[in-house]
Amino acid sequence: MVSLIVAASENNVIGKDGKLPWRLKDDMQFFKKLTTSHVLIMGRKTFESLPKVLPNRVHIIVSRDKNYDVDDENCYVLNILDEAIDFARTFLGKEIFIIGGGTIYEQAIKKKVVKKIYLTRVKAILEGDTFFPEISPAEWKEVARYSYPQNENNQYPFDIIEYERID
Ligand SMILES: NC(=O)c1ccc[n+]([C@@H]2O[C@H](COP(=O)([O-])OP(=O)(O)OC[C@H]3O[C@@H](n4cnc5c(N)ncnc54)[C@H](OP(=O)(O)O)[C@@H]3O)[C@@H](O)[C@H]2O)c1
Secondary structure (H helix, E strand, C coil): CEEEEEEEECCCEEEECCECCCCEHHHHHHHHHHHCCCEEEEEHHHHHHCCCCCCCCEEEEECCCCCCCCCCCCEEEECCHHHHHHHHCCCCCCCEEECCCHHHHHHHCCCCCEEEEEEEEECCCCCCCEECCCCCCCCEEEEEEEEECCCCCECCCEEEEEEEECC
């Protein structure tokens, strides 16, 4: 199963200056629980925005730079997104999560192999430089929604919304 996981503000901002423009601890915990022991596909810039290689997850990094290399046994670099997805499928029994950033989401959301979106909708209108595309209601249906309040863990209130592709 190939899923896409993203957090976006109400105006679809996902990043600013190479970072996330919010601090949402409960969302980080959701991301960790959902993705641990599975396979992550990400763009080179998102990989470089991580504080470290995420424990217990295979990282597949997409870059057009044939010389780009990451010296870590859990990291693989591929030059073509479709080949990254095919390679991810070789890790049998693991789910595949596309974790961004903007350029990868833009391409992946159109791919029929991506069957599910986990969207954290941050309830704020924010400034940023990287965006998530609109989720077309003709192609995606909401199947679940969980609300989280603003509190000492979460800078803004947010909903985690699950969408499934309409075939
Ligand atoms: N809110 C969220 O859920 C979320 C999630 C992830 C990231 N982010 C944020 O998003 C921002 C980064 O996103 P971004 O759009 O700037 O960069 P990105 O998508 O993470 O990475 C872009 C890079 O990926 C490679 N790439 C993209 N498409 C490719 C393809 N078809 N084939 C081969 N390589 C390809 C290229 O690497 P090369 O230049 O090396 O060729 C490209 O420069 C940061 O601010 C980050 O914090 C937010």
